[in-house]
Amino acid sequence: MAGIMNSKNLVFGLDIGTRSIVGTVGYKEGDKFVVVAQRSKEHETRAMIDGQIHDIGKVGETISEVKKSLEEAIGTTLSEVCIAAAGRVLRTVTTTVEQEFASEKEIKEEDVYALSAMGVEKAYEEFVKENDTDMAFYCVGHSVVRFYMNRYPMGNLVGHKAKVIGADYIVTFLPEDVVDGLYKAVELADLHVANLTLEPIAAIQVAIPEMYRMLNIALVDVGAGTSDISITKDGAIVAYGMIPVAGDSLTEVLAQHCLVDFGTAEEIKRSIGAMEEIPYKDIMGLPQVIKSQDALELLRPYIEKMTNPVAECIKQLNGDKSVSAVFVVGGGGKIPTYTELLSEQLGIVKERVALRGEEVMNKIEFREEVKKDSLLVTPIGICLTFYEQSNNFIFVTFNEKRVKVYDNGSLAVVDVAMAAQFPNDGLFPKRGKELNYTVNGKARITRGLPGEAAIIKVNGQEADIHTKVRSNDVIVVTPSTAGEKATLQLSALPEFSDTLQVLVNGKKVVLPKFASVGGELRSGFYEILEGDQVEMLGYYTVEQILQFMDVQLNAGEPVYVNNNRASMTTPVYENFQLDFGLEAQSKGLVQDAVAEESLEETLDEPSDAVANAVEDYIPTVEDTKEVASVADASTVKAATAEVATAPSFDPSEGLTVIVNRMPVTMRGKSNYVYVDVFDYIEIDLSKPRGNGIVTNLNGRKADYMATLQAGDVIDIYWQE
Helix, strand or coil: CHHHCCCCCCEEEEEECCCEEEEEEEEEECCEEEEEEEEEEECCCCCEECCEECCHHHHHHHHHHHHHHHHHHHCCCCCEEEEEECHHHCEEEEEEEEEEEEEEEECCHHHHHHHHHHHHHHHHHHHHHHCCCCCCEEEEEEEEEEEEECCEEECCCCCCEEEEEEEEEEEEEEEHHHHHHHHHHHHHCCCEEEEEEEHHHHHHHHHCCHHHCCCCEEEEEECCCCEEEEEEECCEEEEEEEECCCHHHHHHHHHHHHCCCHHHHHHHHHHECCECEEEEECCCCCEEEEEHHHHHHHHHHHHHHHHHHHHHHHHHHCCCCCCCEEEEECHHHHCCCHHHHHHHHHCCCHHHEEECCHHHCCCEEECCCCCCCHHHHHHHHHHHHHHHCCCEEEEEEECCEEEEEEECCCCEHHHHHHHCCCCHHHCCCEECCCEEEEECCEEEEECCCECCCCEEEECCEEECCCCECCCCCEEEEECCCECCCCCCEHHHCHHHCCCEEEEECCEEEEECCCEEECCEEECCCCECCCCCEEEECCEEEHHHHHHHHCCCCCCCCCEEECCEEECCCCEEECCCEEEEHHHHHHCCCCCCCCCHHHHHHHHHCCHHHHHHHCCCECCCHHHHHHHHHHHCCCECCCCCCCCCCCCCCECCCEEEEEECCEEEEECCCCCCEHHHHHHCCCCCCCCCCCCCEEEEECCEECCCCCECCCCCEEEEEECC
């Protein structure tokens, strides 16, 4: 600001409005702002419409005249100026974003930053989609309406544990051509922009002192063409809005009713309440008079039309609820009954909706004779923003690209990245591709591994997304990386943690569990693939056990499962008993009529192998891999049961058998026969159905008085 500073450290502010341009020169003295001089000039043509410059040359000329008049008054050359972009050209988007984590985690500041970046990015995409224009827009602010933790509203996420976080955001954009138009107009007047702010921010500098900004207050700047709205809460400006209805709409009604030109109608409007009767001349040159009360009655329905959308906008910006108070500035809000009707629309007492003028200018001192009212709030506020914050558009270099960004006084790397349209996931670590599969029919997801965070440098120094950024800084961001895709072996599944134990010829053998994947047996070393359907198996076939133990039986040599003759495909469950060779014969289990000589020849050779195989057997990794290669080539049937108890029977613990594929434990006796099972199952024998009842024991028709042993397999059901 050296160019505009003299011994008094003068600040030059311009309020470039739709109807006029107001220039203010002053300086800060302690906690007061001294206005040395203030000059204004109305546009001679419609060079500006609704706060936007339409004729840059004409506006530049008017600025030059205001500047020259001020220079004459203060005796100093002005070369730099503070300006404000009209709130009426802001575009606001409301959006909701959500972030789900792989598991519950403690929420940190970085997570909230990432959520904000997602919100701005999504808002910009929605904005572009809804506004079909080639015009570039800048994000000049974003604020959170509410946070969500696990989809429930939450005041502050940091420090909480959550699996899902989300937020509703209000994101504000400013069109590039508005900014460029302002810059070019002041440059035509030989001025350089020292600071640019937004009109709602400038007005708040005066209308809402900092000590009040912790309160939930709305500021409404009622101008000529629009009503600009901003909301304060928790010490900050949290939202902006605009309604395209303001003072000019009332002037037009008076012009039609009184049959006068627009300028005369404006004078009549300003006199309402100040004069009991207002004289004027109509377009025919005839003198007329209208009473203030009559004019106000005429305008009342139109004032209601002004306040209704303003009230609705305030509620929307404030999270669908009213504010605690409303401060009104600007000429359009000075019309009698405006504040009263707005309070009714908001549902708050009328004393809490008021014009802000002289009462907020206790710390504003004028060296010239000036009436303190709400019209001066924004022009003075533009000067004060220079001291409060360095709001301006600055240039920085982002990954070798020159980027123009709006500096709101707390510009950080993450803001520049968003302005440069750098992908949001390029800043934050990305997880590798997840793995989707099912286990026993239930869906499972294994998350990919997290990648590395982005490497950020500002002016060659290590930085992070929170690092503050200044004009001409050089930012280099090496994008974050994606982690490795999810991988998982069957052995890592919780269901796969157990082994399978069976008794072979009376000795314990530990078998590695297998699973069926897509109808094929797979061992624990199998890598699960996307979409795999995993079914955990609770049994081995006789053939698989013999292959696992490397036992070769002669052709026709009998095998028994739970003392019943079995085949190579018979399933063997947990704690089932398998007998073969000499062991089976010695128990008298062989039922085939085989000559003693033939039997001796048959069993003579494998007897050593059998003896070696039936010792307590704990498999090695090599054993497991070897049997896995055999099992992977086998086809298996669906399991009929997952659990069975050992064949040994301890009366104190009861006898457990498998009934209709479910374990049933019987207690209270020292021995059990088949019919005892009926006391433990629900089946109504008094109402026969179908073709009669099926009663099987270990795959054969049962003798009702047959003695039961632990692990016996029983089937009882009505045959349809």
